[in-house]
Amino acid sequence: MDAAARSTSSALDDALFEQGERFAYFQAVRLLRRRARLAGDDPERLRVRPRLALGFPESDIDQIERDLPRRHADIDDDAPEPAPTPRITANFFGLYGVSSPLPSFYTEDLIEEEREGRSGMREFLDILHYTLYPLLFESWVKYRPHVRVVEEGDTAMLERLYAFVGLHERSMRRDDTPGVSDMLRYAGLFSQRPHSALGLKTLLADAFAPADVHIVNCVESWLPIPDDQRLTLGDGRHALGVECYLGQESRDANNHVRIELRGLPLALFEALQPGRREYERLRFFTRYYLTEPFDVTVLLELRAGLAENARTGGMQWNALGRDTWLAPRANAVPRPVSFAI
Template sequence: MAREDRSLSPSVASIEPLLAEGSRYAFFQALRLLRLYLGEEAFERSVRVRPALSLSFPEQDIDNIVRQDDVLRITANFFGLYGVTSPLPTFYTEDLIEEQLLGTSNSRDFLDILHAVLYPMLFKAWEKNRIWLAVLEQKDGTRLNQLMALLGLHRDTGATPSRDLRALLPHAGNFNQYPRSALGLQALVSGLLDGLPVSVEPCVPRTVSIPASDRSRLGVLACSLGNDVQLGSQVAECTGQALIHAGPLSASVFERLLPGKDLYKRVAQAVTHYVQSPIACVLGLRVEPAQREAAALGGGWHSLGLNTWLPEADAGAQNSPGRTADEIFLPLVDLEKHLQNQRVPS
């Protein structure tokens, strides 16, 4: 049997399968489906649960589900004050069975008043710590913000986080690992790309400019020979840049990862939020040679620097530039903006 707390469709078109084959459903699964179909208020008003009046040992959670006027009645095989799982002595159930054989049900109806409260309490207790049910089925923004707090994205205003931010929730474990690692970044980007191959190359050498205020000036600043003097206005360093290699990619995924497209924005936002140190992250895209389109003016791939390779060759051929020079590099994290955001008090 499938798990009772697995994800369900947010809309239920009909409850006829429940009425026809109620015994095939797990108890909490049936209640969730009825709530999705009826809505919260109608569910609390129209659904009643009581135990089965029997001393036989059942195989299912539910005996049956029937509609009586405007009320949906579920007969459950557990948790009752009478029946085979009752905590009360067996003779109480035997008396109720005898009363039913005589054509009356006053005692059972009285106990069912208690069941009308007990079963809803059981359902609420079951789903209390299953936060994903409140988020997906009841659209509970408060619970969603509690989950977003695991990513450091809790919003006191109660505003609903965007879909792109919610997509980071499966990676909450990585966001709580300090210091942040290349392996965690690799898992994050690979997850956003539906498991496509991703590798992170840290400590990539680059040349950076020395701020004018920090350059060597004779007799003024950084002019101690062999100690802090630096000639020129640039310096090589390898601690401030990381390359994220993704691929090989299909043509459709490759196009969605180009600047301005939806997947590129999603990956850039996730990487910016994950990387806490002032590191410039660059995304390297490697497309399958057989998936590349030929360059053609006015058609095909023709954006210089993004999806055009010159000279062209047969896909996969030994002399194809796609075998050695098929990767394009796109900046993901604006280092200056990232540093400014780091200075803004939270």
């Protein structure tokens, strides 16, 4: 695997330095910065300057050099070999060249200077370019969080993104909690108020694809009546249907939600069983999304034709009530498995 990765990286380097004009500017900068990090070098060593010409270009980049040319006087024989400093010659955004905001005679003077074998004026302007082009890249990266977090390692931006889902404190993001690492994907759903059944369905349908997800609201259930609210002689609570009820339980349809995941493939069906990791993810997503302490029941339905006969001593098809059914019919949809979370 390492050899294949090195081969791919080497091929990309060859294309980058030999056919640099085929790359978009920001793509090339990202690749060169990544290349420097992998080599243990400073990604800020990259230099960018504009192309010294007045012809209209066909692409963002004219060429990419592996290392800046050095004068012999700048080389110390006793000093260690310095890290390479790649340089991009760009076709835009410069103080000279076809896109320069300055009058064209500035570029013409630099071209004449180059013909005479000198480059002092150009190198002076390039001191400014070596600052301006990095600022351009920083402004481009600023509104691209995925680049800032994944490639640039911007932990401050990562903290802001986690704040959208209420996990801005590092102590709340335990690595051993299933589902925490997936929360940023659903930041848009968590930031919407109020939370809805449609939002929960959208979240679970993506997290547990290809399950066919249904959210059933207002599921009727029987709840125990607290002792202090039951009918008791002499306490004054005797208006039937108003402040007292017969029996020890009351029917309620405002506190129970059922999550149905149907058409499950075998691997996902097994992974969603209680005690498994996908079950923990399901429980985490559901409890974190719901803003009220609802009772939640999960219903799992295996895809038709996937159920097999019970086997003793095996790793599956032996848990009665979970993946074992009495007298199953061939190609029939197995009876759903239900449990609370």
